[in-house]
Amino acid sequence: MKLFTTFAVLIVAVALSLGTSSLSFDASAQDTKKPQDTYTLATEAKLGQVTFSHINHTTKNRNLEGTGPSSCIECHHTAQPAAEAAKHPPLKTAWPADRTTTLTAELLASDPNAVGAVCRDCHARAEAKPKLLPENPQIKFAVGTELVTLTNQQAYHRNCAGCHDEIVKTRTDVTPPTSKKCTACHKRTTT
Numbered sequence: 001m002k003l004f005t006t007f008a009v010l011i012v013a014v015a016l017s018l019g020t021s022s023l024s025f026d027a028s029a030q031d032t033k034k035p036q037d038t039y040t041l042a043t044e045a046k047l048g049q050v051t052f053s054h055i056n057h058t059t060k061n062r063n064l065e066g067t068g069p070s071s072c073i074e075c076h077h078t079a080q081p082a083a084e085a086a087k088h089p090p091l092k093t094a095w096p097a098d099r100t101t102t103l104t105a106e107l108l109a110s111d112p113n114a115v116g117a118v119c120r121d122c123h124a125r126a127e128a129k130p131k132l133l134p135e136n137p138q139i140k141f142a143v144g145t146e147l148v149t150l151t152n153q154q155a156y157h158r159n160c161a162g163c164h165d166e167i168v169k170t171r172t173d174v175t176p177p178t179s180k181k182c183t184a185c186h187k188r189t190t191t
């Protein structure tokens with residue numbers, strides 16, 4: 001997710017200080033599996049749910065540079081050692097905190113728990129408490145700006161639409177749904 005560093009001119013000030021001692025590994029989060037080809041996200045959004053093709057994002061030419069698929073940690077940012085995450089501020093958190101591995105398809109094949117945790121475990125809906133953290137992470141993206149609480153909405157919009165917004169500036173071969181195009185992602189079901 002290094003693209004966020006460039007486009008948001010980030011100075012780090014993560015308000016939530018995550019002491020490693022408070023991050024004990026939750027056994028229920030270990031129950032991970034192979035990714036589905038498609039996930040239905042935002043099932044509680046008034047605008048409608050979002051169909052996310054995991055397989056397209058991990059096999060087609062979808063990275064910022066246009067050189068190949070997105071790497072796993074562009075989205076699963078806690079699935080790498082903390083020292084690696086910290087190279088891309090404001091990131092610094094790893095899950096589990098003492099992990100030494102970086103998520104790849106190969107790693108997942110040998111370690112079914114390699115993802116560690118999914119987004120909503122840590123980025124809950126507004127007013128809700130995430131499963132794995134005492135509260136939703138709060139972050140300051142630039143000096144003098146407000147603290148942003150990384151709810152599910154903030155986390156997904158910044159990660160997903162953030163990449164799409166950057167990509168349309170540099171690539172003409174793809175047309176990802178940009179952040180303003182709400183209903184290109186959110187679709188109301190007719191049923």
Ligand code: HEC
Pocket residue numbers: 031032033034035036039052054057058070071072073074075076103104105108115117118119120
């Ligand atoms: C573009 C963003 C993105 C990329 C890139 C990505 N993932 Fe995912 N992945 C997701 C989302 C979103 C989910 C669904 C999480 C949920 O259930 O809320 C998911 C789910 C998963 C799950 C299921 C986890 C569980 O507990 O249900 C696995 C396993 C996984 N991804 C592995 C990978 C691997 C391996 C790679 C790299 C080859 C990768 N992902 C790349 C966004 C991404």
Ligand code: HEC
Pocket residue numbers: 001004014018075076077078085089090091092093094095117118119120121122123132137138139150154155156158159160
């Ligand atoms: C284990 C908890 C955890 C999981 C799982 C997690 N996050 Fe985060 N996320 C955080 C924390 C904590 C921060 C604040 C920065 C830090 O400490 O690394 C953060 C920061 C972010 C940011 C802001 C930083 C930036 O680079 O712009 C985005 C966007 C984000 N997460 C999206 C996601 C998405 C999308 C997923 C799932 C694919 C996800 N997160 C999974 C805990 C988590």
Ligand code: HEC
Pocket residue numbers: 041050051052053056057061062063064070074075156159160161163164167173174175176177184185
């Ligand atoms: C690293 C960059 C990147 C990230 C991160 C990313 N996307 Fe995309 N996404 C793309 C690109 C590139 C396309 C355009 C493909 C095309 O036009 O052929 C795309 C297309 C899409 C589409 C159109 C349908 C399709 O799959 O072709 C949807 C919906 C979408 N993305 C949702 C998401 C969601 C939801 C997330 C976050 C969980 C996400 N994307 C994260 C790069 C990204």
Ligand code: HEC
Pocket residue numbers: 040041042043044045046047050120125152153156157160161164177178179180181182183184185186
């Ligand atoms: C790139 C795809 C994408 C675009 C574009 C997008 N969203 Fe979202 N939105 C998502 C995803 C993914 C989630 C969170 C999914 C989850 O928690 O499962 C989300 C979450 C939300 C939520 C929170 C839903 C809840 O859980 O309460 C709201 C509200 C929302 N979006 C509104 C908007 C609006 C308004 C726009 C346009 C300005 C927009 N979205 C554009 C993908 C998108």
